[in-house]
Amino acid sequence: MILYMDREEIPDVEAIRPEVLRYVVEQAERANGRFDRLHRYYRGDHDNLRRGQPEQDEVRVAVNYAKYVVDITLGYYLGDPVKYDANDTHDMESGPEIDLKDLLNCYDNQQISEVDSRVGKGMGVFGECLELCYASSDADPEPRSAYIDPRCGVLVEDSTVEHNKLFALVWEKREKVTREKYYFLTVYTDRTEKDYTSTDLKTAVFHQAGETREHYFGEVPVIAYENNDERQGDFEQIISLIDAYDDLMSNRFTDKKKFVDALLVFFGMSLREGDEERLLKDKFIDGAPLDAKVEYIQKTFDESSVQVLADAAVREMHKMTLTVDMSDESFAGNSSGQALKLKLLTMNLLVKNKMRRMERGLKERLALYNRWLTTMGTMREVSPSDVDVVFALSTPINEAEIVQLVTSLQGIVDDETLLSQLWFIRDPAEAVENVRRQQAEKQAAYQQTFGVPQQTEDEDAEQASQQEGERKKPVGFQLPQDNE
Numbered sequence: 001m002i003l004y005m006d007r008e009e010i011p012d013v014e015a016i017r018p019e020v021l022r023y024v025v026e027q028a029e030r031a032n033g034r035f036d037r038l039h040r041y042y043r044g045d046h047d048n049l050r051r052g053q054p055e056q057d058e059v060r061v062a063v064n065y066a067k068y069v070v071d072i073t074l075g076y077y078l079g080d081p082v083k084y085d086a087n088d089t090h091d092m093e094s095g096p097e098i099d100l101k102d103l104l105n106c107y108d109n110q111q112i113s114e115v116d117s118r119v120g121k122g123m124g125v126f127g128e129c130l131e132l133c134y135a136s137s138d139a140d141p142e143p144r145s146a147y148i149d150p151r152c153g154v155l156v157e158d159s160t161v162e163h164n165k166l167f168a169l170v171w172e173k174r175e176k177v178t179r180e181k182y183y184f185l186t187v188y189t190d191r192t193e194k195d196y197t198s199t200d201l202k203t204a205v206f207h208q209a210g211e212t213r214e215h216y217f218g219e220v221p222v223i224a225y226e227n228n229d230e231r232q233g234d235f236e237q238i239i240s241l242i243d244a245y246d247d248l249m250s251n252r253f254t255d256k257k258k259f260v261d262a263l264l265v266f267f268g269m270s271l272r273e274g275d276e277e278r279l280l281k282d283k284f285i286d287g288a289p290l291d292a293k294v295e296y297i298q299k300t301f302d303e304s305s306v307q308v309l310a311d312a313a314v315r316e317m318h319k320m321t322l323t324v325d326m327s328d329e330s331f332a333g334n335s336s337g338q339a340l341k342l343k344l345l346t347m348n349l350l351v352k353n354k355m356r357r358m359e360r361g362l363k364e365r366l367a368l369y370n371r372w373l374t375t376m377g378t379m380r381e382v383s384p385s386d387v388d389v390v391f392a393l394s395t396p397i398n399e400a401e402i403v404q405l406v407t408s409l410q411g412i413v414d415d416e417t418l419l420s421q422l423w424f425i426r427d428p429a430e431a432v433e434n435v436r437r438q439q440a441e442k443q444a445a446y447q448q449t450f451g452v453p454q455q456t457e458d459e460d461a462e463q464a465s466q467q468e469g470e471r472k473k474p475v476g477f478q479l480p481q482d483n484e
Contacts, residue, residue, distance in 0.1 A: 001028050001150045002128065002224050005166065007158045013167045013189045018206050021185065021196070024169050028154045035126050035151045038233050041066040041242065042125045048246045059253035062246050066235040069321045070124035073234055077351040078120045079394040081113035082362065085420060085428060087388050098386055102379045103369050106142045118147040119225055120358065126150050127231040131361065132170060133221040133368045143372045145365060148222070155224045165190070168222035190219045218371040225361045228353065238317050245313045252306055268292040322350040344395060351393065359389045390420060399423070
C-alpha cells in the first residue's frame with residue numbers, strides 16, 4: 001500500500017513518533033477489507049458460497065474467472081524471464097564499458113524471475129504491491145528481493161507532486177507460545193532499518209527490538225508497483241459479472257439436479273405391495289389398467305436461452321478485462337499471423353501498460369542493487385537509463401520468419417540486438433562473446449594448420465586501435481578541381 005503524508009508530520013525519519021506508526025498501520029488495516037475480498041475471489045471463495053447453508057437439492061458453484069484473468073495476463077508478459085541488456089552506446093574514451101555481470105549474478109542466485117512473477121501476480125490481484133530489497137544473511141552477503149503483500153506493508157511518500165519516499169513500514173501479527181498476540185514491525189529509512197514490537201496499537205507503545213542496522217542501499221529499500229492509475233486489480237471491475245455468472249451456473253446445475261430427481265406420478269391406478277421395489281429393480285410393472293398413465297412432474301426450462309445468456313456474460317467479462325477467450329472457436333490454431341495479432345491486440349495494449357509500470361520498478365530495483373554493490377566495491381556505478389529492460393511476450397511465433405529477419409539485418413543492426421530477437425537466446429551478451437571466442441579459436445587453428453604466424457596481444461591491440469581510428473574518421477567527398 002502507498003500512503004501520502006506531509007513531510008511536516010515526520011521532521012526526522014530516524015526518530016518517528018509512535019503516533020505516526022500507529023496511524024500508518026491503522027490506515028493500512030482499514031484498506032485490508034478490499035484486499036481480502038480480492039484475494040478471496042482469486043482463490044475461488046466467491047460471495048455466493050458464503051450465503052449460509054444451501055437448501056435441499058441446491059447446487060452452488062464458483063467459476064473462477066478472476067484467477068483466469070490474472071494468470072493468463074501474467075503468463076502472457078512474464079511467462080519468460082525478464083532480460084537486461086546494457087545500452088552501451090559510448091566509446092572507450094568516454095568511460096569504461098557497462099558491466100552487469102555482478103548484478104545479474106545476484107539476480108540468478110535468488111532466481112529473480114520468481115520474485116517478478118509474484119510481483120506481477122500481486123499487481124493483478126490487488127492492483128498494487130511492494131518489493132523489499134535487503135542483504136542476505138550469508139557469510140558473503142548479497143542484495144536480495146522479497147515480495148511484500150500490500151496488506152502488511154506501507155510505503156509512505158510525501159504529498160508533493162514528486163512523491164518522494166519518506167520511510168516504509170512492514171509488519172505482521174505474531175503469536176507467542178503463551179497465545180499472546182503482538183505486532184512485529186520493521187521501519188526502513190534511506191539509511192537504517194529498525195525492528196519494533198507492540199502488543200496494542202491503540203496505546204501507541206512501540207518497543208525497539210535489537211540494534212539499529214544500516215542497509216547501504218542509499219534510499220528507502222522498498223519499491224511500489226501500481227497496476228494502473230486507479231490501483232485496481234485485473235478483475236476488480238467485473239466482480240459483479242462474476243457473481244452473476246456464478247448464480248446463473250448454480251441455478252443451471254440446480255435445475256439439472258432437480259430434473260434427475262423428478263417425481264414419478266401414476267394416474268388411474270395405485271401400486272400394490274412390492275411394486276415399488278419391482279419397478280426400481282426391473283424398470284417394469286405389470287397389471288396396469290388400460291386407461292392408466294404414468295409421467296414425471298418436472299420443471300421445463302429453455303436450455304438454449306440460458307446458454308445464450310451465459311455466452312453473453314463470458315464475452316462481457318473478456319471485453320472488460322481486455323483478455324482473450326482461448327476456448328472461443330474463432331480463436332483457431334490455423335489462423336494466420338496477422339489474424340492472431342488482431343485477436344491479441346487488446347491484450348497487447350493491456351500488457352504494454354503493465355510492462356511500462358513494472359519497468360519503472362525494475363529499474364528502481366537495479367539502482368538499489370547497484371548502489372549496494374558499489375558501496376561494497378564489487379561493481380562500478382551504472383545508470384538505470386543505460387540498461388534496457390526487455391520483456392518477451394508469450395505469443396505464437398513464426399520461427400522461420402524470425403530467423404530470416406535476423407539474417408537479413410546482419411551488418412545493419414548490432415549482433416547483440418539481433419540475438420536478443422531469437423526466442424532460444426537467454427543472454428544475448430554472452431552469446432555474442434561465445435561467437436567471438438569461437439571465431440578466434442577457428443582462426444588460431446587455421447593459422448596453426450597452414451603455418452601462418454599468429455599475432456601477439458600487442459599487435460592485436462594496435463590493429464584494433466587502428467580500426468577504431470579509421471572508424472572515427474569523418475566521411476566526406478572531394479570537390480573536382482578546376483583544370484584552369
